[in-house]
Amino acid sequence: MTDMTISTASDLHTSGAAQARLKARYAREARFKAYGLVAIGFAVTALVFLLWTIVSNGYTAFMQTSIRIEVMIDAERIEGTTPAEKRSDLALRTADWRGMVNASLAAKFPDVPRSDRRFVNDMVSQGAGTQVRDLVLSNPNLIGQSVTLWVLAHSNVDMLHKGFIERDAPPNRRPVNDRQIALYDQLVKEGSLEAKFNFRFLVGANSASPELAGMWVAIVGSFWTLVICLAIAFPLGVLTAVWLEEFAPRNKWTDLIEVNINNLAAVPSIVFGLLGLAVFLNFFGMPRSSPFAGGIVLALMSLPIMIIAARASLRAVPPSIRQAAIGLGASKLQAITHHVVPLAMPGILTGTILAMAHALGESAPLMLVGMNAFVVDVPTGPLDAATVLPVQVFRWAGQPERGFVEKTSAAIMVLLVFLLFMNAAAIYLRKKFERRW
Amino acid sequence: MEIKTKVAAGQVSQADGKAKMAARGVDMYYGEKKALKSIDLDIREREVTALIGPSGCGKSTFLRCLNRMNDVIEGAKVQGDIRLDGQNIYDQAIDVVQLRARVGMVFQKPNPFPKSIYENVAYGPKIHGLARTREELDRIVETSLTKAGLWEEVKARLQETGTGLSGGQQQRLCIARAIAVSPEVILMDEPCSALDPIATAKIEELIDELRSNYTIVIVTHSMQQAARVSQRTAFFHLGELVEVGDTAQIFTNPKDDRTQGYITGRFG
Numbered sequence: 001m002t003d004m005t006i007s008t009a010s011d012l013h014t015s016g017a018a019q020a021r022l023k024a025r026y027a028r029e030a031r032f033k034a035y036g037l038v039a040i041g042f043a044v045t046a047l048v049f050l051l052w053t054i055v056s057n058g059y060t061a062f063m064q065t066s067i068r069i070e071v072m073i074d075a076e077r078i079e080g081t082t083p084a085e086k087r088s089d090l091a092l093r094t095a096d097w098r099g100m101v102n103a104s105l106a107a108k109f110p111d112v113p114r115s116d117r118r119f120v121n122d123m124v125s126q127g128a129g130t131q132v133r134d135l136v137l138s139n140p141n142l143i144g145q146s147v148t149l150w151v152l153a154h155s156n157v158d159m160l161h162k163g164f165i166e167r168d169a170p171p172n173r174r175p176v177n178d179r180q181i182a183l184y185d186q187l188v189k190e191g192s193l194e195a196k197f198n199f200r201f202l203v204g205a206n207s208a209s210p211e212l213a214g215m216w217v218a219i220v221g222s223f224w225t226l227v228i229c230l231a232i233a234f235p236l237g238v239l240t241a242v243w244l245e246e247f248a249p250r251n252k253w254t255d256l257i258e259v260n261i262n263n264l265a266a267v268p269s270i271v272f273g274l275l276g277l278a279v280f281l282n283f284f285g286m287p288r289s290s291p292f293a294g295g296i297v298l299a300l301m302s303l304p305i306m307i308i309a310a311r312a313s314l315r316a317v318p319p320s321i322r323q324a325a326i327g328l329g330a331s332k333l334q335a336i337t338h339h340v341v342p343l344a345m346p347g348i349l350t351g352t353i354l355a356m357a358h359a360l361g362e363s364a365p366l367m368l369v370g371m372n373a374f375v376v377d378v379p380t381g382p383l384d385a386a387t388v389l390p391v392q393v394f395r396w397a398g399q400p401e402r403g404f405v406e407k408t409s410a411a412i413m414v415l416l417v418f419l420l421f422m423n424a425a426a427i428y429l430r431k432k433f434e435r436r437w
Numbered sequence: 438m439e440i441k442t443k444v445a446a447g448q449v450s451q452a453d454g455k456a457k458m459a460a461r462g463v464d465m466y467y468g469e470k471k472a473l474k475s476i477d478l479d480i481r482e483r484e485v486t487a488l489i490g491p492s493g494c495g496k497s498t499f500l501r502c503l504n505r506m507n508d509v510i511e512g513a514k515v516q517g518d519i520r521l522d523g524q525n526i527y528d529q530a531i532d533v534v535q536l537r538a539r540v541g542m543v544f545q546k547p548n549p550f551p552k553s554i555y556e557n558v559a560y561g562p563k564i565h566g567l568a569r570t571r572e573e574l575d576r577i578v579e580t581s582l583t584k585a586g587l588w589e590e591v592k593a594r595l596q597e598t599g600t601g602l603s604g605g606q607q608q609r610l611c612i613a614r615a616i617a618v619s620p621e622v623i624l625m626d627e628p629c630s631a632l633d634p635i636a637t638a639k640i641e642e643l644i645d646e647l648r649s650n651y652t653i654v655i656v657t658h659s660m661q662q663a664a665r666v667s668q669r670t671a672f673f674h675l676g677e678l679v680e681v682g683d684t685a686q687i688f689t690n691p692k693d694d695r696t697q698g699y700i701t702g703r704f705g
Contacts, residue, residue, distance in 0.1 A: 250511065320548035324611070326509060327542035328561040328618060329534045338560070339550060 054416075058409025064198035064211055065158040066150040067124055067187060071104045071132055073142050087140045097129035097136075101151065109183060119179045123187075125152035127212045152200075153193065155210040155403035160184055161195060164402055175402070201410065205376045206392070210403025213396070215411055217375045221291055221386030222360060222418070225371075228295020228382055229302060229359050234352055236299075237306030238341070241348075244307070245314040246336050265304035272301045273365030281369055289370035289385035297365045302355040309351020313344040346430045353426035357419055363390040389415045448668050448684040457482040457622060457652040458503060458540075463517035465498055465507070472498045474676045475517070480622070485644060485653045487667035487684065489660060491704065494673040496656045500624050503654065504540035505533050521622070538565050541620035545627040547607035549599035549614070554591050557599040557610055558582060561618035577617055584650075585613035586643050605636025612643065616651075623647065625655040629662065641666050660700055664688050672696045 012018065077096040080086040105120050106112075112120050128151035135149060136142050156175045159165045165174050167181055176184070187193035204214025240261075248254045276297035280286045286293040317340050325335035341348075366372070372391050379386040387395070389411065396408040456479040465473035473495045480486050480503075488496040498507070505526060507513040519526050526536050538561075549557050558578045561567075568574035578595070582588040587609045591602070599610050608628055615623055625644070629637040644653060644666045657663050663670050664684060671681040672695070680693045691697045698704055 318548075320544060320546055321550065322509075323506070323542075323544060324548045324550065324614075325560075327504070327506060327537060327544070328564070328614065329537035330560075330564050331534055332509070334564055338564075343551065 054409045054412050058406055058411075058413050060162050060164075061201055061406040061410030062198050063162075063195040064200070065153040065161045065193060065195050067153045067157075068148060068150050068192040068194075069101065069104050069108065069124070069128075070146055070148045071100050072107075072146045073132075073136055073144060074100050074103070075144050078143065083143075086143060089137075092133065092137055092140065095133070095136075097133045099129075101128045101132060109186075112179070112183075116179050119177060120183060122154055123157055123180060123183060125154050125211045126209050127152055127207070150194070150196065152211050155401060156180075157184060157193075158211055159402050161188075161193065162406075164406075201407070202414070205378055206374060206387070207376065208374075210399070210401050210407055213404070213407055215389070215392055215414060216378055218387050218389045218392035218411070219414070219418075220379050221294075221371065221375075222388040224291035224379065224382040224386065225294045225298060225366070225388055226356060226360060228292055229298040230352070230356060232296060232299035233302045233306055233355065237303050237352075238310050238348060240303075241307050241310030241314055242336060242341065245311050246332070246340070261304045261307050265308060268364075269301050269362055270364040270368065272297050273368030275300065276365060276369045287383050287385070289373040289375070289387075290383050291371075291379065291386050291388075292382040293369045294366045294371050294386075294388065295382065297369055298359040298362060301362065301365060302359050305355045305358065306348075306351055309354070310344070310348045313347025313351065314340060316347060317343045342433070345433050349426060349430055349433070353422060357422060360388075360419060360422070361390055361415070363388070363394055366391055367394075389418065448664065449686075455482045456480065457522065458654075459520045460499075460502075461518040461520075463499070463502060463515065463519060465495075465502060465516070466512075466514045467510070468512040472676055473502070476678045478671055478678055478681060480652060480654055481669060482652050483648060483650070484669060485648050485655060485667040487663035487670045488654065488656045488673060489658075489663050489670060489699070490673035490679075491699065492658075495676040496671075496673040497626055499673065500626055500654060500656050503622070503624055504537050504542055506537075506542065508533060538618050539620055540622040540624060541615035541618060543608070543611050543615055543623065543625045543628050546631050547604055547611055549602070549607050549610050551598060551600050553596045554582075554599045554602070554610060555595040558613050558617045561614060565618055567618065581613040581617040582610075584616050584647070585609045586639065586646075587613055603636070605632050605639055608632060608636070608640060609643065612640075612647075616647075620651065622652045622654065625653065627656050627658060630658060637662070660688070672699060674699070 075083075075086060077099050078086045078091050079094060080088065080091045085091060101124060102117075102121050105124070106117065109120055131149065131151050132147075135147065153161070156165070157180070160167070160176055160181070161184070165176060167174070167176075171177055184193065200212065200214050202214065202219075203216045204212070205217050206215070207213045244254065244258065248257075276293060280293045280296055281288055286296075321339050321343065322335050325339050326332070330338065366388055370385075371387050372395060373385055373387060374395075375385050375387050377384070393408055393411045393415065396404045396411060458480040460476050460478045460480075463473055463476040464471065476495075476499060478499075488500060490496050501507045502515055502519060503526075505515075507515060515527060521536070521539065524531065526540075550560065552560075555578055558581050559568075559574050562574060562577050568577055579588060579592075582591060587606060590606060591597075591610075599607065602610060608631075612623075612628075628644075629640050632640065641662065644655065647653060648668075655663075655667065667684045669681065670684045670687040672679045672687065672691075672693070674695050680687065680691060680696045682692075687696060688700055691700060
């Protein structure tokens, strides 16, 4: 045998020094684990704090305070001379509904002096008249009768009811005066003031009054924007990835394309917004504020991310699968469409969902193509003006009224629920594909 | 054992064996590197030809020239003449898809598609349009799996995924898949290198049975395997074909010193 240069003393692995070395090794391992736990703990704490802040600020927005009033549907306040004329659509739409509401409030609180009437009128929402109108529009027989209905309280009363306004604060530091607080207490006492589930917040259009504001325009806008974005980015991204990965020759042109795709993925999103403004809106004349233009801008932004993800998952398909197909006499295209792309699909879908989630949360480029418009009509298609969820959050966050604070947090909650559903759909699709292959 | 007796008897080729494939002056380049130098080799019909040699000697490269699998490698270039039934397979008129249907291939690592066993075998016939009805396809699948000695083991679970089988079963599934397109020649690139001895024995038996219907070329690192399954053996070294002859002759009485050195274990 050759000479051994390493000592083979019997205590090499058992001596005190050896024990110390071993201990140091275990200590290092334990430290590493501890660092990991600290990092995860920090992240979880931050997440919980964030979610708790949003939920605790926002959950109240799903309830809205309403006041029960008895309104006399006064034919005098409706234009027209004959009953038939008064029932016409135009007459009903232009009638003085607000006047009827105010009259009913005056009748309810007869001892309020004339000078304080406006404080009483301000107890109910600007939209109270519209609520009465809608009721009569659906049933014109109510004209001339007295109806009891729940109308929305003004946001200030709502805030008072939810405890966001301190009643002990000095009068100039709170938006409700002593008279209104007294009326509020009276209403609560007689059971004419209640918080009810706020459907309007989910399915209503936007409004400048917090108690009337809904996010349906933003939900529909986000939906159409994502549909357009996906319809453009997914096929383009997958086809580009397949071509680059499977067909493209290796030369300086494809290298250049690759470098550019990687760089585009890092371009700030607002630059895509500027591009959309200059090219799609100003040059091609696409409708401003439309999900169509916004979706194209987001598609451009998502494309590089999707191409990179799709290429990575195509590359992860073992070459032996391609060889097996080609060895059986499949053409290159058959090998790719029958085997490689389906096998890469779970990865491609994951990348797509990540890109879509990114797109759903994007606001800056959409604001540049006009999707920060104040839209009160729910869009019926991708060409109508709309806004999107994150932009809605941004707009509400900038409103001075106290009532919009809870709306902002609640809108974030809706956005998060949207994201959760998308991820769930992605996981479901992925699992389905995995079972098939 | 049947195979052992054959080795003892010495595997010999039929002297009048017709050449199914013939390579003449084949040079092959990977970019600048010359991987094969002027190879002349006949592959005889319905016999097993073993290609042996040390790693990097070009035997697998040569094998892949026989069904143009090298086409997909960038920078690979083949010169010379390889004929299948007298027709040059590198001719412009030859359709490479058709060629690969006639010259099938089994790879080193079992590579079933991650689909059902049935789909694995049916894929080839489907893309080549070999079955017009579902019944025909079922028959092809059954025949191929039977020929590959796998039918009894899998007939009850044809819809289970092929990747769930053991390594040896997977490789037999790959052989069944290759057989399903009714090739004339089957190329096998070290088909047993990833398998245990029992699975290897099964594959070797299978190769011996298949030889009555197919022309087989097998690349192997195991000289015992070459001796057991092949009738003719070709020894490659550094991109050259050093010697080719009846297996019995190559292993008992090699003409070239390099062959002698390799089979006695002095290098390789």
